[in-house]
Structure formats: structure tokens, C-alpha cells
Amino acid sequence: MEVKLLPLPLPLPLLLLLLLLHFPFSFSTIPLGSVIYPSGSNNQNWQSPNSTFSVSFVPSSSPDSFLAAVSFAGNVPIWSAGTVDSRGSLRLLPSGSLRLTNGSGATVWDSRTDRLGVTSGSIKDSGELVLLNNRSVPVWSSFDNPTDTIVQSQNFTIGKVLRSGPYSFQLERSGNLTLRWNNNTVYWNHGLNSSFSSNLSSPSLGLQTNGVVSIFDSSLRGGVDTVYSGDYGDSDTFRFLKLDDDGNLKIYSSASGNSGPVTDHWSAVDQCLVYGYCGNFGICSYNDTDPICLCPSLNFDFVDVDDKRKGCKRKLELNDCSGSTTMLELAHTRLFTYENDPNSESFFAGSSPCRANCLSSSACLASVSMSDGSGNCWQKRPGSFFTGYQRPSVPSTSYVKVCGPVVPNTLLIAKKDDGNNSKVHLWIVAVAVIGGLLGLIAVEVGLWWCCCRKNPRFGTLSSHYTLLEYASGAPVQFTYKELQRCTKSFKEKLGAGGFGTVYKGVLTNRTVVAVKQLEGIEQGEKQFRMEVATISSTHHLNLVRLIGFCSQGRHRLLVYEFMRNGSLDNFLFAVDSGKFLTWEYRFNIALGTAKGITYLHEECRDCIVHCDIKPENILVDDNYAAKVSDFGLAKLLNPKDNRYNMSSVRGTRGYLAPEWLANLPITSKSDVYSYGMVLLEIVSGKRNFDVSEKTNHKKFSIWAYEEFEKGNTEAILDTRLGEDQTVDMEQVRRMVKTSFWCIQEQPLQRPTMGKVVQMLEGITEIKKPPCPKTISEVSFSGNSMSTRSMLVASGATRSSSSSATRSFQTMGITSSGPASTRISEGSLLGS
Template sequence: MASQPQPQPQLLLLLLLLLSTITAAINPGTSLYANNSKQTWASPNSTYSMGFLPADPPTSPPTFIAAVAYAGGVSIWSAGGINNIAVDSGGALHFESTGNLRLVNGSGAAVWSSDTGDLGVSSLDVGDDGNLVLNNGSATVWSSFDHPTDSMVPSQNFNISKVLRSGLYSFGITKMGNLTLKWNNSIEYWTQGLNSSIRNNPWDPKSVVTITTNLSSPSLALQSIGILSISDRNLPTAAIAAYSSDYAEGSDILRFLKLDSDGNLRIYSSARGSGTKTERWAAVTDQCQVFGYCGDMGICSYNDSFPVCGCPSQNFELVDPKDSRKGCKRKVEIDDCPGNATMLDLEHTRFLTYPPEYQAQVFFVGISTCRLNCLVSGSCDASTSLSDGTGLCFYKTPGFLSGYSSPAMSSRSYIKVCGSVSPNPLPSSQNVGNSKKWKIRPWIVAFVVLTTLFSLMALEGGLWWWFCRNRPNFGGLSAHYALLEYASGAPVQFSYKELQHATKRFKEKLGSGGFGTVYRAVLSNKTVAAVKQLEGIEQGEKQFRMEVATICSTHHMNLVRLVGFCSEGRHRLLVYEFMKNGSLDSFLFNTEGNSGRLLNWECRFNIALGTARGITYLHEECRDCIVHCDIKPENILLNENYCAKVSDFGLAKLIDAKDHRYRTLKSVRGTRGYLAPEWLANLPVTSKSDVYSYGMVLLETVSGKRNFEVSAETNHKKFSVWAYEEFMNGNIQNIVDKRLVVDQDVDMDQVMRAVQVSFWCIQDQPSHRPMMGKVVQMLEGIMEIERPPAPKAAPEVSISRNASSNASALSSAATSAAPAQSSFSSFQTTGTPLASEKA
């Protein structure tokens, strides 16, 4: 028998060294020092490491925190506890021989300890999941995952016994499955989850609706792709609580949950080695609604789009002039007041009132009574009247006051101050001795003043005309001032500088789509508007103005009105009327921040019908048929009365023709599920393409689910295919949104009509689909609806971000669509009969 080859001693030694490097643990008696940032305890693949990082924000002289950090230096856990205790440059982290982990300052004083000195700890490990573990050889004695500070990473188990803390703020999950943010462990200012208290009016405690689900041991998990979900053994599947905005994008990206010092809970993402973090989701969208953000008696407001803190009036002063977030104090306390106390009137201001304050501090009284009752009560320090006709009044007992001020608020608040509130000083009077002359001959003075004003105005106007008459944009300026009168109904021409000012330099983003980004604006006449900054516009000035004029000529109650436009150089912007309730998608789909936005069936059906009427006007009632090309819930906006208005119509013609196909393919990622098959089959796009998109939107309106969703509930089939099978089996109630009470609130006859119409609209052959006018008649019940044939699943193309992938996708889509092209061309234009009029 041949002898087996023996391994070389050098190779064995190399393997042993490599194995010891991978599995090596930190032994007791090892230390890290703040003045040596390069010294760390790293995980096997160096994804995480334990070491010292500079304090954030930086201090002078510099201080450091002992933290577990992701590759690049983003902290996910700190040894200083919930307050991120920092040490000076002489500080150290000692893994003592007793097994205790101890953080000391430069003086040697201990500032934090793991308290594991007598538990037999023999080694320390930093795992590739970010968990810092103290072991006794066979079991885990202590771990950072069991003692979280302000952050949570994927693979970290977070149950009802765990709490994230940052200063006075805390975050946790309750036994009922609710995620909650609290101030000082008492004021619950945000909640979301399976059993959240959903308030139709967040300031009305009587509008609370509680959803109850029996849970045994709920836990929270953050997936590496950016999904925050709640799990429990009594739930068939995990309930999604939030999505990261960069969901499933990129590789080597850490997404982590963090409770920031401002009291807001956020999901961040950090690319490996970058050392930076980017906000991807926030629990509280309005930072000023975080309780205590500006400290006691501080008032939160906005400067442009950033929250700022201030005091109620000059009767108060900042506790710390260097940090306005530490709150305010009265210059003279009420107990030290030499005279009587009075109430300071604060317009457009509200003192935040959250549970459990509702039960004891809410009354239904008039505005003046709300003020006076607090003034005479020793147990009341301030009060807020909503001033919206409800009669709601909130009394605030002495303790902690957190205020929010905004010009959009109708509420009025009052706070006790010592003595009278001093008004602003009036301008000092001059020439008092000459007052007699004013009384004797006032007409002389009036004549001189008016003559001077008119002369100056005439001089200024003449100079302006002389210097500007030969400027190329002089005619545009003249047209602008003529259009401001709105007499002709023509669109107003705005300058780019005006819209920059109206949008606060494009700070407040409302949304974005295939044609550009939309921003909130306040025009010079104080009207709130939405400004869309168009992208990919290559048309000349004259052609652009003609297309804008065409859009403005369309007037219908179910179309968003175009107010004006801007065309300066490369800048192309459209100004629309503002829709208070946003887009339909925020009400239909249960995404982060929208769990309480639920439309009843009556409202949904009216929205579907209104949308159909708006599209019908574009297709059949305009002088020229306008094909929308991008019907989806995001482009259906709702006004204050939840009246549906279609937006972005006519914009497809503004895109340069040679770029049209590229733009369409590029936008597949944003509107997948709504594109008709002819888009991807390189066939002519007609108004029937809008009908297909509307059918998908109608099905989503009924179900509250995205039409392209695939889940266990749909037997892993595309939702539209599964829904048709349920329809054929007579299980129409299974298609209806589960959040609606079918037996009480839903008109099943309307549901049946809507579902059948949606299946007719999403037929693969354009000629099988009805015209939008027929769709309206079928929804209204004027026409009977025959049973629709099964719709085919539309082909989908995965589009990457580079041009070569786009070209490849286009080629493959055209190839796969070749048989469909043949069937389209041979099909008769009459198609299958859709409906017959009632006798």
C-alpha cells in the first residue's frame, strides 16, 4: 500500500496561526486606552470592533467614548451606558483579571462597570453580529445585546424586557405589541404597532380607536435589508412596522435603529468603511411633536425646515444661553410675584398633551373660559384651547411644559406670568410742540405728501421703463404682471427667484416621481401651492409654453389645477394647487407612519369614481385626447374633503421624444405593476394604456394591497391573478381590505362592480378594455357588467441603474413580446363585448 503524503510542518504552523487568529478571544488582563484609537478588539471578519471613539459632538478638550463600532467608526453600543459617558484622553477600558469590564477616567475613577467580577468570566469576544460577549468557557455570562444603550442592529433580539435610552427618552415594545416612545418614562408621545391607539384627531382623546390582538411574547427585529417587524408565536407572519427608504439596496450596508438625543427614533444606514450614517426613516415626522424637545417652557417652531427652540416671551429667559434645548424659566416666579399673576396670550401655539395626561387635563369649555379657569386655579400653570370649534381645552399642571408654535395652528395657549405683559414700545413722538399746526391745516400736509409720492412713483416708473425696454425678458415681465390679475384664467408666469423664495430654496419636499420632485410653497399672496421641478425637459421655450397652455385649458373637478409655471434657461417648473390630504397611496397601504390613515369604503368608492371621471375628461371630453401615461395611487391626490384629483396629466408630452422610451424604462422601478403590456412589447401606447393602469389602481383601492405583492396569503401568486381566482370561486369578501368591516361598512354590490370593472380594465389585449366613459357608467350601475375573462399576468422587467442594463432590458422585453405583437395585430378592433345597457 502506498504511503499517504505527510503535511509539511510549515503548512501546519500556518494553518494553526490562521485558526488562532480567527477564533482568538480577548483574555482577562487586557486593556484599551483612549489615547490610542488604533488599538481595538475586532470581530473575526473585522465588521465590528471595540475601541475608543471621539465624543459626538466633539468637545474641548477632547473626550472619548468606549464603543462597539461598525467598520468605519459608527457606534452601535457604548460602555458608558444610556448617557454615552465620555472620558478624557487618560481614560481606559480594562478587562480585569476578575472578569469584570470596567471603564475608568484619567484619574482612575470608575465611571461604568459590567459587574461580572465574581461570575467566572474567562474571555471576551466581539462577534461578527456586533455583540460584545463575556464568556465563562461554556456559556455567556454577559452581552451587550442584553444591555442595549441607544441602538439596535440586525440579528439583535429585542423583546419587552429591552429598552433603548437616550437622556430622558426611551423606546420599547409593550406586551400588546406596540412600539412606544416615552419621555421621562411617563409621557408616551408616539406609538405604533399591532394594538396602537389610532386617533382620527390626535388632539381629541374621544377619537381613540383601539385594535386588540392577543400576543404572548412579542419581539422586534430589524432585517439587514431594512425592514422593522414585530413577531410573536400567535402571529402567522411577522407584522411590518417600518421600511428603510433604501430598502434592499446596495451591499455591505449596515442598517440600524437608533434613539437619538432629540427623542426621535430613526433607521440609519452606513456603508462599510464610510464612517458616516444616513437617515432612512423617522418615527416622528414632525420633530416639534416630540415631547420635551425644547425643554421645560421651551417653544418649538421651524426656521425654514429646521426645528428651533425659543422662549414664550420676554417674560422668560433661556436656562442655558448656549443651548436653547435646555428650556426656559420665568424671570420672576409666580410665587415671588409682588402683584397679581396674569395670562400670557400665545397665538398659534399648543402645549403638547399626550397620555396619560388626557384623562385629568381635558375639558370642553370656551376659549375665554379656558384662559380664566386656569388663571384662578392654583393647580393650573398653562392652558391650550384648540380654537377650532370643538371646545377642547387642555389644562397643564405645574411641572413640565412642552410647547409647539406654527402659523398653521388654530390653537391658542396661555401661560401664567408675573404682572402685566409689556407690549412693544411705541415709536417716540417728535415735534410735539407743532401738533397744533397739524390740527390747523392738515390738508396742506396731505397735499404735499401725496404730490411727493406720486412724483417719486412716476420718476421710478419712467427710469425702470427706460432701462428695461430693450431687455429680452421685458415682455415676459410685463406678461407676468398682466397674468397676476387672473382675469383671463391663463397660467401665471413666475420667476425662478420667486419660486426659490416661495419654497424656501426647495426645502420642504412633498414627493418625487418620473417627471420630477414636488415641493411645498407659500406664494406671495399667502396661498399654499405645490411646485414641481421638472426633469428631462428638452423642449424650447415656445413649445413648452404651448404645452403648459394646453394643460391649463383642462378644467375639471377631478383634475389638479395648474396655477402657473416658470421657464428660465434650464429651469422648468409647474405650480399646482395644494392638496391637503396628500396622495391616495398613503391611505391605502399600511406602511410606516400610515397605520392610522384608513379610508372607509364609501370614501374609497367615491375616490375611484372621481378618478375615473377625471381620466374620462382627459380621454373623451378634451379638444385633444390627453393620455396620462402614469396613472398610479401616487398621482391621485385628495383635497381637504377627500375629493380625488388626478395630477401629472399632460406631462408625458413635455419629455423629449427621443428620450421617451428611456424615461419609461427607467421609471419601471417606480411604477411597476401599473404599466400596460404594450409598454414593454414596443407597441403603440393609447388611452387604453391608462385604462389598464386605472384597473390596477381600482383593484388596490378595494384590497388595500399593492397589485404586484406576492405573499403566502396569495399562494405566492401575483395579487391580481390570485384575486381573480377568489372572484371565480365566489370569495369576493377575501379581496376586500381586511381593515374594513365587511358586514357593516362595505356595500358588497359596489365591491362586486368595482372588482369586475378592474378585471375588464387589466385585460392583456387593449381592444378588450373598455373606454373610460364606459368604466364610469359601469361603476355607477348604469350598465350591467358581464363576467370578465381571466387577465394575464403582465410581463415585468427588472431595470438596473445603468444605461447598458436598460438597453438589455429593452431588447429582452421586445423579444419576449414578439408573440403578443402578432396576437395584437390580428385581433379585431371590436374586441369582446363588455356590457349592455340596462333595459
């Protein structure tokens, strides 16, 4: 007889423990003794009740290594404990500590909560990992110990720090948000309105569900908006604020829940302006739109060719130079400098003395000549960290001491690719230039001898207006009587604007010109000539060319090339004028205008903010190409002259950015706003501030956005572009979406004009823009709209001094705050 032994039943607690160890946790409670592994049959995770977040191991960037993290959708870490190998583990010990160990058993990270009465852990639906005592009170929380990420509903207060490599992000007691390199060098500082910064008691930072990053404090009535995400307004989107390993602070979002891709919608700073991004001796530049790291010259090698962000090293150290040292010149390049750096000093010097002084000093390794009007020269001593930024728009020149001879890095030399790589000898160029000039002189002398030598009308004007002067691009100086004669005593008026009146004139060589008689210009003659020289040095296909000027006594006049077709407003709004633009012409005018403004902002030697973009200042030539006029004139106004302010600008109020109303600094982003309004008018053929029954008595831009939201873009299109006209609706949609991005309330949300050109040309994907706010909805820190409306209605003027004192804050630069090391204001101007 066979006897079968029946298995004894296991005790219930032991059975439950075996089940917990065998199956992944699908609930939020984490018992003491729980453990998860990176790989293998014991791979487990601890999930939140809604399964949105989990504690698990995710693959890291290093091979055969895993990151212990709280993750969104299973693969997006929002908090991490550290990296281990495939045999590592994360355990909630019976003592109450959460501990991460690698395969050898060494502790990588520990919560240090043993003997604090921890009885269990939990992962919440908000993504917060907590360790609880027997009364379910949190003893430790991942939200209170952030790593590199802040999520919605997470409270970020003073003392908390986000870290990623050498970079850190903090909230200051003043309410400022700062990005630092190596805990001391501040390369981004985003502050509140100065009226708040001294009144905060316990500020905290929060990322709201609509995509707004706000500062909260007991002294504030609600939150103060500081940053807007690019997908602002959609409350169903999961977002998080992350300090990336490249030193940039970004807002990411997933629009499709747990399964959607995660994309960034806002970044704090231009990537090349991140301090140390390219390592020691590394120069950050751009390849199309992506940042790249380069060495200053071929006198340097990359520290790691596979990771160029690690910087560069000298091929030959200065102490080993067999010959003499020399200075490597880096045009359009700035080595970043910051205040209170013990290894650098600043003094006033021109470019040549700045270079020579460093070359002759054994205590100087590099120098930066700040060609931004400050006249500063920064010198870097041994032991300094060298990191730089190169771009054609950067006015400064940097010098680095190297062992001769200098071997240039061609990637850092801006040049046009003409398809011919052969070298042209300098003497050939010199002969060609001199021959060309002599030929021009001979032609002009011949023309004068044949046609004009016996003409009594050929007076002093022709002697000034020579072909040689005009061809050279230098502005011709006229006397007031000469311009009075050529305009027939200013008889034929072409138009009037915020800077003066324009008259038609004919020079004695029969060249038709437009003469602008400036009003309210009280600058001295020397300063006026300097500003005119700046304006005349701008040459672009889509800019009106300045031919000459007059500065005689109190008379200030500018002479421009004449545009027979007049300004854009005559085509768009003057229905009875008989002028009409086809869609092809409209699109080309919009694109040409954007290219002209881009040149002013980013490509000419001195960055020029127009301050008065409107259809009246966009002229149309004989080929229906756009030419922007009146640029640079804002710099000619007397700072004490209040004519050019919000309350009295004639015909331009509908184009002014909200920062004009809020008395905030005016930057190139203000031109972007004005251009966005013009772009909408080009599409619609209507003034952006028109209110009618068709727009339901709403401001046209708001009504247009509502129609765009409904997918009814055709309703925005000018009705004159009927069925008999060929209209590219894809171009229409691009222009409409671009215009809504340009007229966003917050300057940080608006694209640069260079980006606008790419959006119009279809090079860059245009995401859905948030709804632009009406003027009555605009809300800036510290000012109620009703107060500003009253100021505008009563004719109150902008405070020029107030705008100047805060102009650096728009660029993320401030001289106030904690006594930590800060990048100097001059080190970022013009970047």
C-alpha cells in the same frame, strides 16, 4: 578577558503576554487581563475578524472625554459602556468582569459577570461583544444589553430598552413600538393591525438587511413590516436603528461600506413633536427646515443661552408679581398634554372661557384651547412640565400665566416681511379700509345707475351678486331658480366627476362661471353652510375660487370661477384636441399644483385632504397656470353614502393610494400618492395605468421605474416633446424621482407636499427612490392581497367606521396599550 552575560530567555507565556500588551489586538478573542486606554502609547482596540467592528475609545461630545464603545468603521458607536477622562481604561478582569474606570480608579460601568466562569471575550463580525465561559457559551452579550442602538441581525425583544437621556424606546407585548419621555409619557406609538395585537406571544423586533424594520412572533407567518428605510431595498448597505439624544428614533445607513458617510433615512416623528425637546417652558418651531427652540415671550429667559434645549425660566415668578397677572396668548401653539397627568385636567370650553378660567384660578398656570373641533380646554397646574409646538398650521391657541405686562416674542409671531419695519397706527388702517369699502359701494351704485337700472333682465340675481360681496371673499347665496336661469336649465355640460356634474353658466353681470350640481349630498343646511364656509375661506393662487352656493331643499350646488382652457387631462391625453403643453408649461403646472395641495395640507386654517387628485381636477387658466378644484368636497358626502369608495369611483382608480385598498386611514399622504401619479403623467403624457407593447405589458409606473434605473429617463418623456421643443432634462429627472418617492407603498416613506415643492424647485437633494410596488404586490398587516383583490373586483366598499377608528394610528396615536401615561389624541391633531 571581558565576559559578556547573555540574557536569559523569557518564559513563553510571559513573552506572549508582553506582546499582547504592546500591540493592538487584530483578532476577535479577548483574553482575561486585557486592557485598552483612550489615549497615549498604550492606545489599543479589540477588532472583529473582518475589522468592521472594534471595541475602542472614541471622542465624546464633552471636551477631554472619551466614550468606551463598540464602533462601526472605528467611529460610529453602536453600543457604549460610558464616558471617562483621558486616564480611564476598559479592562477584562481576571475575575471575569468587564469594567470601565476613570482616571481616579472609580468604576463607571461593570458587566457584573465575576464568578460566572468567564474565560475570554470576543467581538463578532456582527458587532456583538460577548463574554464566554470555558465551553464558549455566552455569559453576557451587548446585544442582550443594548444602549441606544440596534443593528442588523440584532434581536430586540420585550423587556429590552433603548435609552438616550430622558428618552426611551420599547417594544410592547401588543407589538406596538413606543417612544417615552421620563419612562411614562408616550409621544409616539406605532402599532400593528388590530387583528394581530391581541395574538402575540413573544414578539421581537429586527432590522433586516433590506432596510425594513419588522415584528416577528410565533403567531405570525413571517415578519410584519412596520417601518421602511428611505433607502429600502439595497441589501449591501449597513444600517442601524438609533435613539438619538434629541428623542427621535432614526434609521441610519452607510452606503459605501466602512469608509462611507453615515446618513439618516427615516425618523419616527416630526422633531418638534418630541415631548420635552425644548425643555420646560420651551416652544419648538422651525427656521426654514430646522427645528429651533424659543421662549414663549420676553417675559422668559433661556436657562442656558448656549444650549437652548434646556428650556426657559420666568424673569419674574408669579409669587413676586408687584401688579396683577395676565395671560400670554400663543397663537398657532400647543402645549402638549397627555392623559392621566395628575397636574392637568380637561373640560369643554370655548377659547375665551378657557383663558379666563385659568386666569382667575390660582391653581392654573397655563391652558390650551383645542381648536380642532373637540371643544376641549386643558389646564396645567403648578408642577407641570410645559413643552410646546408652534407652527402656522396648528389650529390651537395656548395661554401661559405671566406677570404683566406681556412682552411678545416676535419670532413666534407669524408675519410677512414687506421690507417696512415702521409701525402703522390702527386708526390709519381703519380709515383706509372704511374708505375703500365706501369707494367700492360708490362705484357699484354708479355702474348700476348708468347701465342696469332700466334693464328688465337685471333681476334678483344681481342684488345677491354684488361687487362688495365678491370682493369680501364671502360666498354668495343663490337660489335654485337663479342658477337654473343662468345655466339655461343646465344645458351646456362641461364635465362630470365623482361628486356631480358641472355646467357652464353666465351671471347677469356677464361673469362666466362653472356650476357644479352635487349628487348624494344629504347634509342638513346648517352643516352644509359650515362646510361651504370652510371651502370658501381657502384662498390661493393655485386653487379654484368658490364664488357662491345654493342650498335649497334637496338642491346643493356650488358656483366656481370658470377656466376657459378646461382640465389638464385634455392637454395630456386628448391627442386630437389640438391642445399641447410645452415643457415650461408642464413644469409650472406640476409646481403650481404641488403648491396648491401644500396650502390645503399645511397652510390653511383647517387642514383639507383632497381625496381625489387627478388631471380632471387640475384646471388650466388663460395663463396656463394650474388651479386645483373639487377640494373639500369629500367632507360634504354623507358618511353612509357608499358611492365614493374604492369599488365605484369613476376614473380615479389609477390614482388611489394602497391604503384605500387595505381599508387603512386616509391622510394627507394619500393625496401625495395621487399627486405622484399625476406628476408621472405630466412628464410622459400617458395614463399611469396604461399597458402596451412599449411598456412590455407592465403597468406604466413600473416600466418607467425600470427605465429610470437604466438611466434612460428620456424614454419616459412625452414623445410630443420632440427635438423642436426646449426641455430642461434636469427638471425632468427631478420630477421623475419625486414622482417615484410620492407613489411609495408605505405612507411614511412619502414626502409631505411641502417637501415635494422643495424637491421640484431643486432646494432639497432628492435621493434615489426605491422601486414602487404594483397593486398586486402591496402587502399590509393582516390582509392578503388576493383577498383584497377579490373585494375590489366584487365591488366591496371601504368601511368608513373602521377607517375612523384607526385614523389616529396613522399619526402615531392610540388609546390602547399598557396603562402608561399617553399624550391625548387631541393634543397632536393638526400638527
